[in-house]
Amino acid sequence: MPSEPAELPAAGIIPTEAADLSIADLVDRYRSLINDDNDDPLRNPIHVLANELSERILDGDLTGKSAALLVQQVNVESIKERARHQAHYLSPITPDENSALLRELVRELSLQADGNTRRPFDEFRVRGERELIGLVFTAHPTFLLPRDRRAVFADLVGHYGGLKTLDEAALRDILIALGTGPQGWVDGVTLEDEHKLSILALEHSQNAIRRFLTLLIEEVRDLYPDRWTELMPKPFTLASWVGYDLDGRSDIRWSDTFRARLLVQQQQLVRYLDAVRGILGNAATDDANGSSTVLKLLESRLEYARRVVDDDITALPADSQDTVAVQAFGKAINRDGDNRLTNVDELIALLSDALKVQPDSAVACQIAILRAEMTIYGLGMAHTHVRLNATQIMNAVRGELTDRIDVEKKSGRRRRAWAVNRLLDDVKPVDIHFGSIMTERTSAKRLFMLVAQMLKHIDRSAPVRFLIAECEEASTVLGALYFARLFGIDDVLDISPLFETDAALQRGDQLIAELLDNEHYVDYVRKRGRLCIQTGFSDAGRYLGQVAASLAIERLRIKIGRLLAARGFQDVDLVIFDTHGESIGRGSHPGSFAARLDHVFPPQNREYFKRLGIAVKQEVSFQGGDGYLFFATDDIAFATMTRLIEHGFRSIPGRSEAGAVVEKGARLPSLERESDDAFYRDTDYSLDFFIALADFNDRLAKDPHYAALLGLFGTNLIYPTGSRAVKRQHDKGGRTELVSVSQIRAIPHNAVLQQMGYMANSCGGIGGAIVRDQERFWEVYGNSDRCRQFMALAASAFSRSNLDAFLGYIAMVDPAMWLRQAVHGSAHAEAFEDLAQYFEQSERYTRVWPAIQALLHDALILRQCLAGQAATGAREQVGEVDQVLLAVTHALRLALIQAVFVLATRVPKFTSQPDVTMDDVRAQLFSLDIDSALAALKRAFPPEMQGKVSDDFGEASTYQSDIQHGYDYEHNQLFEPMGEFYDLIRQLSAALSHQIGAVG
Template identity: 35%
Template sequence: MRTVADLDARLAALHARTAETPLFNPVFQLSLDLSREIEGGALDLDDIEVLVADLECRALQSRAQRLHRLISPTEPAANEESFRTLLGETDFDAFRARWERPLLHAVFTAHPTFLLSPAQYDAVAAAALSGGDNGAVCQVAAQDPAITLDFEHDEVTSAIGRAAVARDRLNRLILETARSRWPDRWLDLAPVPFRFATWVGYDMDGRTDIAWSTSIAYRLREKATRLATYCASLATIDSAHDLLPVLSAARDHTADLAQAFAGPLDDPQELSDVANRLTSDHPARLTSLAPIVAALDSEGANADDARAIALKVLAAAMKADGLGIGWIHFRVNASQLHNAIRARIDPEGTLDLGSRGALVRLRELLAAVKPMRSNFAALAIESATALRQFLAMAQILHHIDADAPIRMLIAECEQPQTVLAALYFARAFGVEDKVDVSPLFETETALEHGGRLLDALLAEPAYQAYARKRGRVAIQTGFSDAGRFVGQIPAALAIERLQGRLAQAMTRGGLADVPALIFDTHGESMGRGAHPASFADRLTWPLSDWARAGFAEAEIVLEPEVSFQGGDGYLFFRNPELALATLVRIAEQEARHRDGAKDPFYSRTDLSLDFYRSIRQVQRDHLESETYARAVTAFGLGMIKTTGSRVSRRQGAGGPTSLRQIRAIPHNAILQQLGYPVNVIAGAGTAANEEVEAIADLLTASARGGQLVRLLRAANGLASIKTVAAFGELFNSAYWASRPYRGTESALEPGCLALAEYLTKDDRTGVFRRLASRLRVDWMKLHRLLALLPQEEEQVPREDTRRAIGLLQALRLALLQHMFLRAAQVPPFARSNDISREDVLEMVLSLRIDEALAQLRRAYPVSVPQIGDFSVTEPTDYPDAASDGHGYGAVRASFIDPIDRAHALNLRIATAIANHFGAHG
């Protein structure tokens, strides 16, 4: 079997055998066929690499086709024409009201989803422009860079830069349309169709590797970058413009300061010198663009139309972004805020911060607090994370960009006292008027009790006054941990109910005249809230038409905000054409008429609410099940590659023995690799079982139900329970004991028996079998439900994709068997005898390959001194021919190097599988 066509034909034949024997596993059987050829010498790892490369190519093409399907058309002329059709208002005031408020806030975040190399992302993006069939996508070598925080910041800067250029094109169209319709009033227009933001370098939740100086340096770099683009735009309008020297001087001065803050600032005097340079009254110091925007607007009022439009486009960009590539989001954990406020509210540590007494005390603190001045010395000596963030925000607003507000996101916020504590510090450091405090609702507790939190918070006079001062109520909803701990479908439905509660709480709190900003921080995979069916579904899955209708009914202006996460999210903005197409698709969706209030999914709560609760219960049962936890952690993090600078395990975690030690992204990535996106699919079949026909009727009649079904179908099209079961067979002692039974693989007998003996007490075979059985029962019920629902035309042949993933999994299983056999046959002697062969074997079985290889290479060194390396004068006859060489080079070549190479191919397969899913994790 030397070609993918050979593998495909063999897998098809094996699949046919499942009709005879339901327990027969075609994926594992194909892996055994491949393993026999590898161990017998008919195939080597070079041959396997050729097969993997072919399947990698197909996966990349699938990724490009998916991207094209989501955002086509991609031709700039077609997208500009499509956008013009959205500019339909005939009344100037209505036109202005619509286009001077963002249709969407887009936040470019950087959780670890940098799956592909930059060259591969470029190739996929280029192929997406032509439909995804571009063969060039397969010619790019995957040379992965080190994914550092600096790398991520460079990537986000480039992505937002392309988004800003696309927005400029749309602003030009808006202004041209206004000029043609209202020649006497169009100059009053200041369009802001989109606003961009980032938290890369500012998100401290779950990280300890971002110093305060990192955030300051990044903000200065962003300022220098944006000033450079402003200079370029103005020079294009007029290379001798009077404002160019002002902007270019500020650019150069800021670039120098960014460089100064980039290094370590541990020495007090060095920090003092750098801080004084930033805060001094330098001639090139620029902290507000307001005078420059006013000058551009004034000039435009007296210029010819072409120059006026160009000036207005530049001014619009300045108003939207300020002195940076966009707005910025700081993020802390609620516990960090609690630690910070405790010293002021409860120095003795006796007060429960969730109590009414703490609430009363916080009200008193807020009423009495007076703004304090702060400087970089105060920032440098502060040890509390939350206080450092507020001090850093104060320095940014005072000395870098005084115009652009800053978001303060609070993770794991479960009580109003946490928000009031943040308000206290914002007021204490004099930034209350520029900081949007935004609680994050993502944990199961927060989603269950979030409505009561909002009711209490929005009833607080201090918060009401703050919201009016800021001009918005801001919240954040998260789909990562929520989708992991309660399941993706229950999470989405719980979040939309919380969004509905926000509209009600704002009305009760007398804040209906204040806009509501909802930041839905979904990821890029379906397991983290990114609906894969269409861009329309991507936008309305996290913020449904029903939830939006609640705000419209209350006459509350809604400001939707979504995330584009990591390399997978930045792919939508990887080149200028994609960036423009993405923004136009968003504009089309945001412009459509909505009527979510009449959806029967919300009126037939006797069905829909029970359906939701039943799915959540199944998901909860999985999460609490030792079987599920053991299966997901069976290979640790060894099935996935490193895709970001943030660690995949939570701080303080040792080996990943608990699901809660593994973050949401790698958790979902492991589910992809095991073959079944449990947190998306599981539970729907069981929930519908008792009233399957009634549920089917409801889902058919409901627009929200249709979204839910499309998500289930998409996930099911990529899922394979047989693959889940196949992984368990790797740990089956009986399999290894029986493999050489008939003498066909007698050379493998020592390795197979060593594995069989070691695995007699291993639980993983039973774990995977039990999990597969539970999934199969639920899936059979889901199959009954889906059979009752109208079929939608498949945009991607589902069986073709499933077959491609099956081939990848079979190759991986063969590689894992090769690794296990090599590890089991490593000779039992070594120069260093302080390690156990069983320890190393378990490392390999758990795919802790780097650890295993480090131990093996230490035990079997090849770089040891040779006799010829010495210039000793006394002659010697030893070592002689019989003793020359200890065989360690042969051990490396026969056992250690094959494990290393096989694992590298395993990780390439992991990337290919993720490409079929459309995103990592």
């Protein structure tokens, strides 16, 4: 991979005044501190550097402008690190290299096991037409890079990946553009923002898939010249839940969701039209033998459909509860009757007709590619995934029952399943209209009706996934099946329980077993030909720790596979949607893209499913802004698709690769007995390791001291990264302590740990699990790919942590630290004493210290274990420069936090207002809720003269009252600097996310 054409250090890109500090100065000072012979065990080099910097800021030696330039230098180095990492992670990313790899793979797939004999076309067709892997674009809150920076960042990735070599001037311009200005979405992210970015990612994805389809069909035409036009490849499916995920969302109206679905149809019809017109243009100079006539008919059908959708979008009311407007929309959308295009099959039939009259030309290849695209996408840019919570489903079910059942009590689980089964016995489909949706008060029934209207009026040819979050009971899935049948959509809807909670992961196989005992569910699954489940790495990792979560999900997956084989369901595909993201804390292995896919669905699992005779379709998520970066351009998307194809074609078991059907009652293949991997073979040890790891994280998650730790600064350190509201309603006014991990969502939870310097959810508990039997662990490690895989993930998380920084943030609320600062004779001693008094009274340090002790104890054990095995490769080395950059970024941000705290002590008291008090504002300031605090302070201390009156009172006056001259000092010397420092704090938070590689 080519390197930069010239070394461009950040100090050269963002120059500072000669007397000012540069990032190189910080690096040198930090290195001198860690290399100092001072043997004081309590000396924290990051904290020392932070104190030195904060003194310079408060004394005016380091001005706000100089601090901003210093932060920009850190931004530049951080964004360079992220771009380099992504280029390396996806490598190779040049189209020529990836095209060559894919052509070789297609030829490899055409050969028999001997590597010489070509497969018969029918056998190749089974492999070539199966759904290989699914990509799901979500709206998880990871939108860090602002919209206008994303394309620029992609250029930088392309530079480091060899797509195009930038000269020094161009590289400088890109780095300045990325390193200066806001480093996040300062004004917040809207659902519309998320949807637009998802559309852009889908466009690049489809362009990349078109490249693959082109080379695939070209190769198949050469390999099977007599039958190549019969192949209808479907290697990928694309899906999106942006605008359709209603779990925990009351801000998304039914009309928002319907509009989102119309928009992706509109975009796709335009793509199809452009493709058809392009083929017609080529056919004009090619002997088309009549194909042009068919293509013109297709063009006319698509153009009509596009105009219809345009009209639908215009007619959709802005107010979803406006009865008159909704009535008008309902009439308008029904005006076309049977002429409305709602099934892609008629278009595919036209393309097949065109192929029959022109099977041997370049135009025929283009026709075959378009036919394959229509087979993959249907009438939308992506398939639709909707999501609700299990509680919402059961609340809707309860309203359907004549005998009331308690949906809360776990003791009634079987009774609930029995009651729902009775509903299924008698269910008859009903008709609905948009007024039914508008007046329905139950969120679950409203969503089922909305899906029914999507299928009726937009596209019935593409399946819809119905995801059920926090699903722990069979009755919930049966309830969803009841509503699917009630509204006549069970033939197109795939109902998928999401296993993410501890209870669901422990007994998810029992839930599936109960469903397979139900005749209604079995009939439904066999008709659909697939059984769908979803796993949640992020949420499971919040409670179990990321390594334990991946092991629990793996164990559940194997149990479900064995269950299906034992029950004779080898004729049903198992669709596993592994919901994970781009960060270590969300289940993404940091080694490479291939390592990411292997970690989520380990090779040993894939091989075992082949032996069980179970065909698997794997789906993976690309979560929000971080995920979309893998599809930032056509070339980057093509590299991503190539890595997915390599993983899928060579390893995911399909129908042709599955083994012989296991006879009912026969002994199933055993992963434990047949594996050559020590972690699978030694089940006693691996179970003990898992239990120790899960127990540590379970205790941590239930510890109120840990919750208090997460709430010290909460998400105030970071920019808004998604449209979902982060703060709960009870957070208004003052500061609300976190008392449970459940009060904070998975990604913000992980983000807080990242920002505070210790990624406990990814490496916590590992050390304690190892030392229970350290000798045996390293024996297993040496003979287990799986163990080395998850240890590399944990070790990488540890290497991206910094215990000195972690302790530095805790010191911010330690009264003793501020008193020590005061004792040293600082000019700001009075402010330090005030801070010591505040934090002593608030007892924030006391509340978090027990959790700190537990984490530090475990971290020290892990550090010793990794240091003792450095040669094994368990620890992913990120290099000294990366570690130092991480450290100085933390130090600079700690200095700015100290400066904000000192300024906060100088804020004058004000009379309590109805909605806020002085105590509230101080609590906000000292938890870095700066925006809320400054808004209140600016109301209490208005900046401009108010209440000016005439001087015509018969005598002269030179006196000016407070209300006349305003509060210039408070604004200029306190409020504005605090706001500026807070912006720099969040810029450095973005820099840390770039260095680590992702948000949360």
